[in-house]
Amino acid sequence: MEAELAALASSGATALIGLMVSDSWAQVKDGFARMLARFAPDETPLEELETSRVELVTAHLEHDDTKTAAIESHWRARLEFLLRSDETAADELRRLLDTPMPSSAKSISNFNSGDVQFGSIIQAGHISGATFHIAPTSDGHIDKHGGSQ
Numbered sequence: 001m002e003a004e005l006a007a008l009a010s011s012g013a014t015a016l017i018g019l020m021v022s023d024s025w026a027q028v029k030d031g032f033a034r035m036l037a038r039f040a041p042d043e044t045p046l047e048e049l050e051t052s053r054v055e056l057v058t059a060h061l062e063h064d065d066t067k068t069a070a071i072e073s074h075w076r077a078r079l080e081f082l083l084r085s086d087e088t089a090a091d092e093l094r095r096l097l098d099t100p101m102p103s104s105a106k107s108i109s110n111f112n113s114g115d116v117q118f119g120s121i122i123q124a125g126h127i128s129g130a131t132f133h134i135a136p137t138s139d140g141h142i143d144k145h146g147g148s149q
Helices: 002-020 025-039 045-061 064-087 089-098
Strands: none
Touching: 002 025, 002 045, 002 064, 002 089, 025 045, 025 064, 025 089, 045 064, 064 089
């Protein structure tokens, strides 16, 4: 059991560190903070997690493998202590690690039926700071609604 808890703490710390520098961090940080707060109510785990994340991102940008290893080691020790302190923590950590992460890939389909379009069609969830250049017709006129007159 001792080796199993050490292995779980190690894989948990490795996963946590990987998640901190990924797009999935926003989806999982609250779960880790809740787990840590439940087993250590006097602490502020969300702040500690966010501080570690900032340090980790900085370490990655500076290619500081020593700092990255130190952060992972801190969380490995923290998780191992948590797992040894409360037998239900292992199940909670396993649930967090097994939670499927939402995919950042999105599928967009556009069907145009019964109409003919000769201009640009833009389909987007958000457009910011876009500039559209519309070529004038041979007589120099431009339709303010996007087409040539």
